[in-house]
Amino acid sequence: xxxxxxxxxxxSVQEGRISILNCDYTNSMFDYFLWYKKYPAExxxxxxxxxxxxxxxxxxxxxxxxxxxxxxxxxxxVPSQPGDxxxxxxxxxGDNNDMRFGAGTRLTVKP
Amino acid sequence: xxxxxxxxxxxxLKTGQSMTLQCAQDMNHEYMSWYRQDPGMGLRLIxxxxxxxxxxxxxxxxxxxVSRSTTEDFPLRLxxxxxxxxxxxxxxxxxxxxxxEQYFGPGTRLTVT
Numbered sequence: 001x002x003x004x005x006x007x008x009x010x011x012s013v014q015e016g017r018i019s020i021l022n023c024d025y026t027n028s029m030f031d032y033f034l035w036y037k038k039y040p041a042e043x044x045x046x047x048x049x050x051x052x053x054x055x056x057x058x059x060x061x062x063x064x065x066x067x068x069x070x071x072x073x074x075x076x077x078v079p080s081q082p083g084d085x086x087x088x089x090x091x092x093x094g095d096n097n098d099m100r101f102g103a104g105t106r107l108t109v110k111p
Numbered sequence: 112x113x114x115x116x117x118x119x120x121x122x123x124l125k126t127g128q129s130m131t132l133q134c135a136q137d138m139n140h141e142y143m144s145w146y147r148q149d150p151g152m153g154l155r156l157i158x159x160x161x162x163x164x165x166x167x168x169x170x171x172x173x174x175x176x177v178s179r180s181t182t183e184d185f186p187l188r189l190x191x192x193x194x195x196x197x198x199x200x201x202x203x204x205x206x207x208x209x210x211x212e213q214y215f216g217p218g219t220r221l222t223v224t
Contacts, residue, residue, distance in 0.1 A: 043215030101153035
């Protein structure tokens with residue numbers, strides 16, 4: 001039972017353009033959402049998060065949007081850079097410490 | 112700070128063998144957790160701990176044991192390895208259970224033959 005889904009296994013964009021990564025969840029008890037970035041042979045690193053009381057959070061080139069009614073969140077990267085090429089994981093958690101991750105989206109930013 | 116460290120980086124086991132994956136953090140974090148990453152499945156929570164002496168099960172705990180005798184260390188024990196436990200294992204920590212942003216170790220790649 002995958003409660004967090006990333007339906008696009010991969011995404012390729014041109015350097016300088018916008019990257020949009022999508023994530024859907026099914027559990028309405030989730031109230032905190034995160035994005036992690038992972039390079040090969042390394043552990044994931046935290047990128048950005050959003051609480052369910054907000055619908056947008058921005059950090060530099062990264063913006064996360066949350067649509068609670070649709071149970072959908074997205075990560076926007078503007079402008080995309082070759083160094084952003086990595087696997088991005090969406091994660092969600094409620095108040096029970098049980099964090100659920102999506103399967104990941106591999107982003108490739110072409111120079 | 113070394114952050115979150117994991118040993119070994121790679122391990123090959125035969126079916127039925129047991130082993131312990133080590134995890135340590137030097138950030139005085141209360142919350143520690145173990146995940147496994149499998150292709151197409153993302154990361155799945157195995158066990159977690161909200162402080163020394165306290166552990167609980169995550170999404171996929173069967174076949175694994177944990178203990179937390181100190182704040183720094185959170186070892187994961189495979190009791191009798193099975194090929195289904197072939198995976199990459201990540202340990203993570205955060206300041207407290209209310210700090211959702213976790214710091215991950217570099218991972219241990221385990222193959223069970």
